[in-house]
Amino acid sequence: MTAAAELAARGMRVVLFEQRKALGGRASSFYDPRAGIQIDHGHHAVMGCCTNVLDLLHRADVMDCFQRERVLNFVAPGGRVHRFAPGRWLPAPLHLLVGLWRLRLLLPGERLGVMRTMSRLAGRRLSETESRRPIETWLRWQGESDRAIEQFWTPLLVSALSETLDRIAVAAARKVCRDGMLAARDAYELYLPTCSLHAIFHERMGDWLRRLGVEMRLPARVARVQQHPAAQPKRARMRAVGITLANGESLPFDFIILAVPWHSVRGLLPAEMLAWMPELAVIHRYEPAPITAVHLWFDRPITPLPHAVLPGRMSQWLFRLPQSNRSIPAAANGRSLVNNRQSADISPAAPPAHDHYQVLISAAYEAAAMPKERLVERVVGELHELGRDARDAQLQHRRVSTQLRAVFSPAAGLEPYRPGPDTAAENVVLAGDWTATGWPSTLESAVRSGRMAAERVLERLGCSESLLTPDLPRARLTRWLIGP
DSSP states (O other): OHHHHHHHTTTOOOEEEOSSSSSSTTSOEEEETTTTEEEESSOOOEETTOHHHHHHHHHTTOGGGEEEEOOEEEEOTTSOEEEEOOOSSSOTTHHHHHHHHHOTTSOHHHHHHHHHHHHHHHHSOOOHHHHTSBHHHHHHHTTOOHHHIIIIIHHHHHHHHSSOTTTBBHHHHHHHHIIIIISSTTTTOEEEESSOHIIIIIIIHHHHHHHHTOEEEOSOOEEEEEEOTTOOSSGGGOOEEEEEETTSOEEEOSOEEEEOOTTTSGGGSOHHHHHTOHHHHTGGGOOEEEEEEEEEEESSOSOSOSEEEOTTSSOOEEEEEOOOSSOOOOOTTOOOHHHHOOOTTOOOSSSOOOEEEEEEEESOHHHHHSOHHHHHHHHHHHHGGGOHHHHHOOEEEEEEEEEEEEEEOOBTTOGGGOOOSBOSSTTEEEESTTSSSSSOSSHHHHHHHHHHHHHHHHHHTTOOOOOOOOOOOOOHHHHHHHOO
């Protein structure tokens, strides 16, 4: 979508093929007939450091679909709420260190340790060997306690990178700390969707793309890239002439951008091209990481918080979603799941539920393997720690969505194998959050890859133009303490 927008805005004729019925890729929704609304497969929050995503959202005029959050609510085991709010008047990165000191989720010594460790991680240059180590090992070498790792580092890094600490590479964790926390005053802020991803990416952004002149065909699955029959077996001379769709239709194109997941790209390219693309020969090194979203509808609010970080639990984030005016039909003989431990598919014969919450679980290996009714029971039980309102609320409906290949794992040693936009064919370009963008598997990486792909197409046409939005500016103190 990003590449299509950039190229169409520069006068090129662009056709976008999407194999699903809606735009957005993994940032998508599905219709729940009982709730009568579109609900998301996962909650895609945008951080302030995601400059390219925010720029795209502004250009598409959809920022009214997001709510800015400057305070993060940590709910400790037992239910006490601790608010993380950086210092208002101090420059970066000192503003964040003040916020960490005020976070009474940890003991004073543990807070000092976190501040020291984060400064070391962000400020020092890592050797190649050190950057590939698991971050859990590195944190323990720095003297971080089990409590600090469980209550602070795990919520921060697992939610950002969708992987467990024993698999996250130190280099990936460093990226989160530098760019997502310390680099600028606004980097840590969250922009939370206030409507479904379907409404944002398919409806609103789809209309914007049409106004730019992008032709969209969906659902339409591309089966193969067609190689020029006269192409020589040399990488520099290889060209594609078009694509073949799954229905057998062949279409010619001057340029092709393959914006597909890493596990699909090889199946689209002819063997002759793959033979000249060693960067895709090691695509098996990418390992998927699952994300689970548990949607819950209660008969009353369970917390006044708009969101909550839930350390020390299987549930990691709780988001209160906008109320729906659609009613949830009552089951004929339903009973409360919370009180009677019935199947999670059963909804009680109660008034329509309006309080909709989503619990997000990243690196959801355990959650994905559990029966859905057991998972819901466990999540609801963990939410009871929010207080009496949560314990008294009656669960009326639930939906569980797990994306087994939601992201690729930022495991140690992966970064050197991420390919750039170029391929063996001079008019075929790669895009996707898995390509070499310098970012982990996020919306920011996806948008950057689309702009990098569009840059490459323009470059081949003799027009060199930088399309990437610059990172947030770093003040002199920030550059001195953690580097440029």
